[in-house]
Amino acid sequence: MKSYFAIVLTLLVAASASQDLYKKNELKDTNEEKINIIMSRVNMHCHAMTEHQPESRKKRAVDLLHAVLLQALVDCQEENGDANPTTPAPTESAEDDELDPCSFSLTVNLTEYWRRDDEGSNIRPVNDFYACDRSLQGNTQWFRFQGAAGQQLSNRCAPAYSCGGHGGFWSNAEMPSEPGEVRSVPIYGSWTGNCRWYTWPVANPLTVKRCSNRSGDFVYKVQGTSSCYWTFCGMDIVN
Structure with missing residues (x-):
């Protein structure tokens, strides 16, 4: 039981860290990609703690991590908006088939x-x-x-x-x-x-x-x- 709570605590810490990672813009673009990257890192660090646990307990821990991470990322996105200030968005134009893109x-x-x-x-x-x-x-x-x-x-x-x-x-x-x-x-x-x-x-x-x-x-x-x-x-x- 102690091992299980240690796993859950580790997952919660990783979820909290995901907000910092998002703010630093170091992850890929979709939430699923971000979650997969973070989960892979957690698995590396927690493998020793989870390898002897029953599959049902490991699945519950993974599901918990996924849910917490998703909510954390959504909350962070709502708070910070789109944090990708790079190529300036072009001025919108009424481009149609009659306009030559070579212009x-x-x-x-x-x-x-x-x-x-x-x-x-x-x-x-x-x-x-x-x-x-x-x-x-x-x-x-x-x-x-x-x-x-x-x-x-x-x-x-x-x-x-x-x-x-x-x-x-x-x-x-x-x-x-x-x-x-x-x-x-x-x-x-x-x-x-x-x-x-x-x-x-x-x-x-x-x-x-x-x-x-x-x-x-x-x-x-x-x-x-x-x-x-x-x-x-x-x-x-x-x-």
Whole structure:
């Protein structure tokens, strides 16, 4: 019985800690992902306490943890709102089929230098924390790379903590070759040594349009899940 109460106490402490973790924005985006991460950490620390316990008792402890964590995360979200201050949300426009996304007035122009970091430099550009391109992952806004960010989306896999985020988005797919051509291609999120760790919920979620014959003159739009802390990596064109 003492062991059981020790388990429950450990779970409650973990639930309380989850609020701090959320405030630090160190977890992935959905509550279920956050809960799974925290539960895996609790299991590592509590394995010695639980391995000899009956399955029914372990299940009760896990169910209790899940419920407490979910409530703690919901309460924290209601108190703090959306704590992801990164890529500025684009100004809403009445974009329709008659408007060309190659127009600079209809795109978000990515210009930040840290998007070209493909060496895992652990740059924290937003209030000493990681960037998040949440606003560009909803299939509503075209974007392009300019200036210090490079000329196009990177075609190289970057290690973790590159491009100003936890992980970087990239694609080595064949891009449109003719001006005006639009193509849907796969895009990947690299993380912890796995170049394709992040799996998008739909096939070929990156829409690319070539705007001219100029090298790297593309605009992009992504159908995603609005997860953090991921960023789109840029690169310079090597002629």
